[in-house]
Amino acid sequence: MEGRLLAGRYRLESVVGRGAMGTVWRARDETLGRDVAIKEVVLPDGLSDEERANRHRRTLREARASAALSHPGVVTVHDVVDEDDRPWIVMELVRARSLQEILDEGGPLPPARAAEIGRQIAGALRAAHAMGVLHRDVKPANVLVAEDDRAVLTDFGIAQLAGDATLTGTGLLIGSPAYMAPERVNGDPAIPASDMWALGATLYAATEGRAPHHRGDAVAVLAAIVTKDVPPPRNAGPLAPVLAGLLERDPARRLTGDRAEEALKAVASGRTADGLVPGADTTTGTTAGTAPAGAGAGSVPAAHPAQPVPPYAATPYAATPHPPPGPVPGTTAQYPPSAAPEPPGEEGRARSVVVPILAGAAVAAVILAVAGVLLWPDGSSGGGEGPQAKPTTVAKQSTPGPGDTPTSPGTEPASAEPASTGDPDGTLPAGLVPARGPGFTIGVPRGWKRSARGASVFWTDPASSAYVQVDGTPWSGDPYEHWLVWERQAAADGRLKDFERLSITRTRVGDEPAADIEFTWTRSDGLTRARDRGVIAGGRSYAVVVALPAARWNENEALVKNVLDTFRPSGVG
Incomplete structure (x- = not known):
């Protein structure tokens, strides 16, 4: 050769x-x-x-x-x-040694050096996730460190396009057992948070000399990942809170790429990660078992003062309720939604599913343990095209959809109920009433009907095709860059007929950076205009959409602004 x-x-x-x-x-x-x-x-x-x-x-x-x-x-x-x-x-061709070789030859690294390496890898993952690419196999052997301590992440050749299920075939899940996130071991698809767990496990190995759940064989490693807490690091020092944030079992509360990069930069420069890791106890290196700090109800103020406006002026001729929008294949941040956080008291029940999963993996683990790579047959959950494949719409961000396809079997909305009535605090603009969804509160027009589908909650106007949507499909990175990628993919996909971007602007939701994309597209009843606000707050990502018939936009623009500005991540759900 x-x-x-x-x-x-x-x-x-x-x-x-x-x-x-x-x-x-x-x-x-x-x-x-x-x-x-x-x-x-x-x-x-x-x-x-x-x-x-x-x-x-x-x-x-x-x-x-x-x-x-x-x-x-x-x-x-x-x-x-x-x-x-x-x-x-x-x-x-990078002339460098792998982090695994460095650890094998010289032992664990000082916390500051490990943090500097981690900072660079966190930035690389953040860039990849913004492009819709997941790595799926972050580990010391795939981190190359040059003599000047430049760190690069390699082996993106086995990475996965987020949400891509069209060529999955057998649905094999690839990765190294010791660095797999709990949700992946449980058979869920990879998401950006899974790469962040693997980064945490890699940095844990960098300071402690071995992976967090090091065991003698692959099956024991997998069992430990889903049933055991990560042992507290002994050598991580100021890096310990960052490791705890990255190795958070609940992916929705795990450190995101941008926050991890900022916290690792602080540790690398000799400072602590105080205030940069939500819920972290910098004295013990653990994260609190409650919602992230600052994510309590009402803790994030509106981006701008709300302006009272009359209720939405519905189009008189649109008397037939319009079905809420469906998912849009091919858009950015189509990472499969992670499992909902476990409610209190159900930890044991949730973990009971590990037994059949591990039993099914035992044969593969025995065959492949020597290679150190587990090929996990996850059936149709990988979105394969075989006869038993499940619908892949759950892997698509629902922000926003054409709105012309009736709800399909198996995706029926939750029982449609009017939004909550009344505003006991009197803090919402006129015409809006308080409503709630998983991890957020928002003001919606009075009388609009609530439903849920996948990762989204909708409020639709019974008299027109207007709707409010809050989508919780995970994504990461800078919100403005997120919309730039989303725009390219939405335009190329073709599902949003006559898609035209009007503007992308930066804004804030409280202290968190956010961005709005405003655009139009054609639905069955004519031109629709929408404003979509993307923000990551409290460790969760959201896309908040308000869409109206384009002909009614100008007279209701203040309403659009008010709905978006009343959105509050609540840390609940």
């Missing part, structure tokens, strides 16, 4: 590493005269021809998406070659 010329330009020189997912070669790009690294992707044995073809196409598709990432903490993907019936990923 040495000396082989790929695609007429890449000369393979020597093997620099092998793993369960393939072989990494040092090669020479003879066209540009530079050294590169080339990963020869090896597909799992035992797949049918159709499954292999699907995996092959998906690997190429995901690698091309990874090539769009541009961040100093990401190994640059230069090219993807399809040759010899297998994919070859051409990457930047």
